[in-house]
Amino acid sequence: MNSLDVPAELDIFDRWLVTIEARFSIQIDANRQAAFKSALNRYIESIGLDLESLDERRKSGRVDGETWSMLLHLATNHETRFFRSLPATQRIVKLCEGITSPRILSVGCSSGEEPFSIASALLDAGHPTFRVHGTDVSSVCISTAREGLYPRHQGVGLVAAAPTRGDKMRFHRFVREMVTFEEHNILQDRPVLLANPNIVITQNMLIYYRTDTRYEILDRLAAMLVPGGHLITGPGETLNWSNPSMTRIPNSNPNVFQRSVDV
Numbered sequence: 001m002n003s004l005d006v007p008a009e010l011d012i013f014d015r016w017l018v019t020i021e022a023r024f025s026i027q028i029d030a031n032r033q034a035a036f037k038s039a040l041n042r043y044i045e046s047i048g049l050d051l052e053s054l055d056e057r058r059k060s061g062r063v064d065g066e067t068w069s070m071l072l073h074l075a076t077n078h079e080t081r082f083f084r085s086l087p088a089t090q091r092i093v094k095l096c097e098g099i100t101s102p103r104i105l106s107v108g109c110s111s112g113e114e115p116f117s118i119a120s121a122l123l124d125a126g127h128p129t130f131r132v133h134g135t136d137v138s139s140v141c142i143s144t145a146r147e148g149l150y151p152r153h154q155g156v157g158l159v160a161a162a163p164t165r166g167d168k169m170r171f172h173r174f175v176r177e178m179v180t181f182e183e184h185n186i187l188q189d190r191p192v193l194l195a196n197p198n199i200v201i202t203q204n205m206l207i208y209y210r211t212d213t214r215y216e217i218l219d220r221l222a223a224m225l226v227p228g229g230h231l232i233t234g235p236g237e238t239l240n241w242s243n244p245s246m247t248r249i250p251n252s253n254p255n256v257f258q259r260s261v262d263v
Contacts, residue, residue: 012051013037019058020075023068024137025187028075029208039074073138077208080110082153083117085203088232088254092118092199093125095230101129105197107186107221108205109134112145112179116171118201119179120160133194135184145181186217196226203234203254215241222246222259231257 010018021027028036044054047067057063083089096102102122106115115134122130136142148171152163161169171179182193200221206214214237221231222243231246233255238248245263249256 012055013040015055016040016051020071024072024075025185026072026076026137027209027213032077032208036075040071043070043074069139073140076137077204078110078136078138078141079204080113082113082150083121083155084114085234085254088201088203089117089121091232091252091254091256092201093121093127095199096122096125096127096130099198101131102127102199103194103197104130104132104199104201105192105194105224106132106134107200107202109136109141109145109181110138111136111141112148112181113150114201114203115145115179115181116148116150116156116160116175119171119175120156123159123175124157130178131194132179133192133197134179134181135186135192136181137183137185139183142181142183146176148176148179186220187213192224195224197224198226198229199232200225200229201232203232203237206233206237219243222257225259227259227263228261229259231259233257 017028017033041051044050049057054063054067092104096104104115104118106118109115112134115132119130119132122132134142134145136145148161149164149168152167152169156169160175161171164170180193184190184192186192202217202221206217209217218231218233218238218241222245225231235254238255238257243257245260246257247260249258
């Protein structure tokens with residue numbers, strides 16, 4: 001981003017907000033800005049700089065890729081855990097019944113717990129083959145996810161993961177081959193590396209975007225689905241959203257939409 005695009009009258013933190021939101025096509029919710037400011041200052045101090053000196057580097061094009069990746073990681077929310085939404089996982093398993101090799105896209109997957117939760121549940125339900133693909137804007141989170149190494153969780157059985165030292169578990173190689181990850185921003189035009197998913201799930205990501213951007217993302221996710229495919233979202237994330245190709249499944253928890261078979 002050119003320095004001329006950032007209003008000079010803004011204070012230094014607000015200038016960084018504008019810069020990061022524009023560079024990465026994200027929006028940092030007002031409720032998260034104080035926490036982001038603290039994390040940003042701690043990180044910049046750890047590399048021997050301050051906001052002003054880093055901004056001077058930005059203006060002269062001297063901020064490297066690793067630093068930009070860390071700034072994006074700090075700006076985005078990564079709260080997650082295994083089986084965070086058990087109803088969503090159970091709904092996915094149910095929807096996959098009768099599909100020989102289901103393809104599931106998890107958007108905003110953070111450090112990978114959700115995709116691996118889905119994989120574990122599918123294996124427990126007797127699905128021998130499937131593909132779960134997780135995307136997130138944070139390269140730090142995607143690197144963690146690709147390792148497949150986590151603190152042990154009682155909901156993950158031995159069929160999916162093996163215990164390791166230090167009270168941890170690692171997902172088996174065959175699972176890690178079916179659960180893949182990609183650094184990706186859904187607001188950018190580059191296609192996701194999983195075409196024609198049967199199910200797209202995104203939870204607690206859309207709440208960090210303004211309404212018009214949220215609807216744009218939902219439209220993009222809907223267009224990715226195979227005819228008859230399903231979109232699953234968190235509570236409150238699809239309020240007043242409508243799409244002519246999508247039908248809301250009534251009384252569903254979480255929110256579930258189905259794409260028309262005629263598109």
